[in-house]
Amino acid sequence: MENPPAIPAAARLDLVLANVARELSALPPYIGVMRRHLQGATRDTETGVLAVIERIHASLDQCEAMMGVTRQQAGTNQEVVALVRAEMQVQLEALNSNIERTLGLANEVRDLRRIVETINDIAGQTHLLAINAAVQSTHAGQFGAGFAVVAGEVKTLSRRTSGAAREISAKIDSLSERMTAELALAKKALDQKLSGTILERIIRDVGAMEARFDASSEGLLKVMGNIRQANDDLVTQLGEALGYIQFQDVVRQRIEQVEGALQEVGEHAVQLAGKLGEADWDGAMYPGLTQRLDRHLAGYVMASQREAHAEAFGGSAQGGSDGPAIELF
Amino acid sequence: MAKTILIVDDSATMLLSVKTTLDMNGFLVETASDGVQALAKLTGGLKPDLIITDINMPNMGGLELIGKVRALPGFRFTPILTLTTEGQAETRAEGKLKGATGWLVKPIAGPDLVKVIRQVVPGA
Numbered sequence: 164m165e166n167p168p169a170i171p172a173a174a175r176l177d178l179v180l181a182n183v184a185r186e187l188s189a190l191p192p193y194i195g196v197m198r199r200h201l202q203g204a205t206r207d208t209e210t211g212v213l214a215v216i217e218r219i220h221a222s223l224d225q226c227e228a229m230m231g232v233t234r235q236q237a238g239t240n241q242e243v244v245a246l247v248r249a250e251m252q253v254q255l256e257a258l259n260s261n262i263e264r265t266l267g268l269a270n271e272v273r274d275l276r277r278i279v280e281t282i283n284d285i286a287g288q289t290h291l292l293a294i295n296a297a298v299q300s301t302h303a304g305q306f307g308a309g310f311a312v313v314a315g316e317v318k319t320l321s322r323r324t325s326g327a328a329r330e331i332s333a334k335i336d337s338l339s340e341r342m343t344a345e346l347a348l349a350k351k352a353l354d355q356k357l358s359g360t361i362l363e364r365i366i367r368d369v370g371a372m373e374a375r376f377d378a379s380s381e382g383l384l385k386v387m388g389n390i391r392q393a394n395d396d397l398v399t400q401l402g403e404a405l406g407y408i409q410f411q412d413v414v415r416q417r418i419e420q421v422e423g424a425l426q427e428v429g430e431h432a433v434q435l436a437g438k439l440g441e442a443d444w445d446g447a448m449y450p451g452l453t454q455r456l457d458r459h460l461a462g463y464v465m466a467s468q469r470e471a472h473a474e475a476f477g478g479s480a481q482g483g484s485d486g487p488a489i490e491l492f
Numbered sequence: 493m494a495k496t497i498l499i500v501d502d503s504a505t506m507l508l509s510v511k512t513t514l515d516m517n518g519f520l521v522e523t524a525s526d527g528v529q530a531l532a533k534l535t536g537g538l539k540p541d542l543i544i545t546d547i548n549m550p551n552m553g554g555l556e557l558i559g560k561v562r563a564l565p566g567f568r569f570t571p572i573l574t575l576t577t578e579g580q581a582e583t584r585a586e587g588k589l590k591g592a593t594g595w596l597v598k599p600i601a602g603p604d605l606v607k608v609i610r611q612v613v614p615g616a
Contacts, residue, residue, distance in 0.1 A: 399603050466579060
């Protein structure tokens with residue numbers, strides 16, 4: 164069996180160069196796929212982080228809404244009790260006012276008795292006057308006969324007036340006593356109602372309800388205070404958590420830098436593949452990969468990027484770490 | 493009265509996390525995803541009590557935005573904080589020269605951010 168003919172060295176070199184060039188040309192699509200994976204990973208973390216933040220936001224809104232409802236409920240309870248109590252007070256004041264007015268009326272009726280007494284006094288004086296007139300008419304003899312008749316009529320009138328006055332006075336007394344008695348009964352009935360009836364029970368129940376609401380409102384206020392405190396703690400903790408979540412943006416920027424670098428490597432490979440076909444190419448690349456890598460140093464924005472770069476070469480980052488995380492000018 | 497803060501960042505994560513932090517602490521928040529959008533809001537009538545901006549953004553970066561904001565009438569004394577991954581002294585110095593009030597490096601915890609805001613915004 165014959166050996167295949169040996170490939171001339173020049174032809175072999177051409178073949179190698181052509182294969183190397185083909186391999187180098189395949190690098191950009193390869194890198195393109197990797198870049199897409201990195202971009203997908205960045206998107207995924209961003210979507211996840213955004214979902215977490217949205218969930219945090221929703222929880223806080225829910226917490227705030229619950230506190231609002233609790234506050235409103237406490238306020239409504241107190242308003243209802245205050246309304247019932249105010250209405251009861253109005254009713255009681257109206258009842259007492261009615262009694263007071265009727266009592267005033269009874270006193271005014273009793274005052275009429277003094278007028279009747281005055282009339283009675285006048286009647287008594289008129290009676291005395293009539294007696295004197297009768298005596299004087301007797302002294303006048305025949306000439307006083309007519310005058311004696313008038314004196315007799317005046318006497319009769321004063322007697323009747325006195326009788327009527329006594330009768331009116333008695334009726335006023337009776338009426339006044341009856342009104343006083345009725346008022347006393349009404350007041351007693353009211354007091355009894357207030358002390359042992361439905362009205363009293365309502366007032367007592369309202370009072371108890373108020374006390375319970377006061378107690379529960381106090382409890383609610385305590386709960387709300389605790390919720391407020393817990394909420395403040397939650398806000399602080401979530402604020403810290405949201406700070407940690409910002410790592411996603413830091414990671415994204417680092418990945419984007421790596422993506423750019425990968426693309427650069429691809430472009431470099433394509434250039435290299437092109438050069439392989441050039442007869443007068445001396446094998447040098449401008450810029451070379453080392454120079455390209457050095458250029459990255461100037462483009463880093465984070466100390467962590469510079470540190471990673473230096474560590475890859477077994478050194479440490481020049482220029483030290485970044486300044487303080489918080490600086491006010 | 494609640495203070496209004498404009499946040500400028502091209503990262504949706506940053507915008508939402510900072511917005512949520514500030515919402516929780518009773519601030520009113522406006523957002524913009526780059527310097528151009530932020531400037532449009534400011535020239536359109538928005539008058540925030542504070543601007544928090546990223547530095548590296550597409551269309552218009554934070555340093556350019558700070559310079560343009562300082563040139564706008566009525567914004568000479570508005571506090572502007574940067575919130576960025578950049579921490580190098582040269583960039584900070586440039587920010588200071590452009591008119592930044594302070595420099596914050598990402599990530600920053602919510603309580604720390606709120607504390608700084610209360611330092612630079614009167615009555616916040």
